[in-house]
Every structure is written in C-alpha cells, then in structure tokens.
Amino acid sequence: MNTPQAHCRFGLHSGLWTFDWTREAAERVVPEAAEFGVEVLEISVGTPERIDPRHSRALCERYGIEPTASLCLPEGAAAALQPDKATAVLLKALETAHALGSEVLTGVTYTVLNWRSGALPTEAEYANIVAALKPVARQAAEWGMSLGLEPCNRYETHLLNTGAQAAALIDRIDAPNVFIHLDSYHMHVEEHGLGAGVRASGDRCRYIHLSESDRGLPGSGNLDWVDLFRSLAETGFSGYLVGEVFAPPTPADAAALNIWQGAVSNRFDVLEKGLPFLKALARQHGLL
Secondary structure, three states: OOOOOOOOEEEEEHHHOOOOOOHHHHHHHHHHHHHOOOOEEEEEOOOHHHOOHHHHHHHHHHHOOEEEEEEEEOOOOOOOOOHHHHHHHHHHHHHHHHHHOOOEEEEEEEEEOOOOOOOOOOHHHHHHHHHHHHHHHHHHHHOOOEEEEOOOOOOOOOOOOOHHHHHHHHHHHOOOOEEEEEEHHHHHHHOOOHHHHHHHHHHHEEEEEEOOOOOOOOOOOOOOHHHHHHHHHHOOOOOEEEEOOOOOOOHHHHHHHOOOOOOOOOHHHHHHHHHHHHHHHHHHOOOO
16 A cells, blocks of 8 residues: 655654743753754743743754744633633734744643543533634634644543544634644553544644653653554654653643653753654654
C-alpha cells in the first residue's frame, strides 16, 4: 500500500528550558535550540504580559526557528463556566501569538487544567465552550491563524479526552481553522491505541505533542512509538511534531503538570538522546 507523503515541522516545547518566557529566557533558549537542530519552538503565552513577542520573533527569525504558541486557560477563565473571561484571555494570547509570528494558538484552550466538575460533561458546558471559542476562531482566521484543541486525560479534564470528542466539538464551532492537537501522553490513557486515536482524528489533527508515558525521556517508557508514527504516515499528517518534555519544573509547574518526580534529569538528555530518537522515527516513516 502506498502511503501519502507528508512534510512535517519538528520541534520542542520551550518548557524543556522554562515556562517563564522573558527576553532573557528567549536570548538563552533560542540559540541553544537552533544549535541542536530544533526547527519549531512552542512558546507558552499564558502570561503574555511577561513576553516581548517582537523581540522573540526577531530572535527566531535570526536563528531560523519557527515559533508556535500555546496555553492552558488560567483559574477563573474556564470556558465551560466563564465563557466571556475565557474569550478575553484567549484573544490576548492570540494577539501575542500573532506578534510572535506563530501560525497557531493551541493547547488546552477550552478549560482550566485539573478542573473537573465531578460529573459527566453537560450540554451547557459544551455550549459555553463553543460560545467562548467562536470569536477567537474568527479573529484567528482574520490573521491567517488556526486554533487548536488538545484533549487531555480524564484526571486533568472531564470535557475532552479523545480525538473523537474534539472532532465533535469542532463540528459545533463550525470554523475550518480549528484543529485537533493530539498528545501521546494523554492518548496513552484515553485512546484505544495511539494509532487508533490518530486515525479517528484524521486530517483534523494538525499538531501533536510527542510525550512519553511518564513525560520522561522519549523512548524510555512504554509508548508504542512505531504505531504512532506509522499511523501519522498512513493518514498523511503534515502538521507540527513537537516533543513535549519538561525540565525539572518549579513547584507551581509541578502541581499544574502532575509531575512529582523528575521526569528527566536535565535538558541535554532530551536534546542529545530524545530528540534524535523521535526524529529518526519521523524520517523512517517519511514524515521529515
């Protein structure tokens, strides 16, 4: 069987270095990322007031790195409960992402991480999410950008756990620039196999986090990486492949990410071992 040929953009989440994206962080991280062959750098825009987007954009252009932007909604702005506040947060983040030169704003754009109602999702919750995201998708389209929805595991949200659920929500938002952002760490819990999750998402999946089963060094856990990359090749995936591995986090980051043991000892393990491991699989399956 001939599989579609795809070209993906490969990168890392800036959380490998820091979640506090200041001018100083940008000047430290961007050159090092370029030194290790990183093509895409995902920058957290959850605190836009600390970011100098034009400074970061100029640095990325100088070093040949494409920035992408992501966030998780903050406390007090869960789209299912406070749609107007969620819209305001997302529009500010979108503005920052646009100034960075990112073509996307993605991540947990629909809820506060680790908030669960304690019950099954309701129609009212989904209606509020749709109301919150529609104006953001509209503004993104005006700027030539796309908006991503990242399903997370059941311990972090009750709203979107699978690619199929994300697809159903996208149908309701009814905007062609809204896409599915899969994450292998969450898929390992929620999908019936990594490949099955990719196939269920189809061409709506345009972004994927490559994260090991324990959020540690890629290749050191129990994910079926071959199944994942094979399915990406079979579906003609041509979006962003972003390794999401976090350096030892601050206490606040650890609480948000549920990382209670050091997932990796230092970033160089990822840059020198994990990144080549993932790139080799992507090349083997014709994705790079």
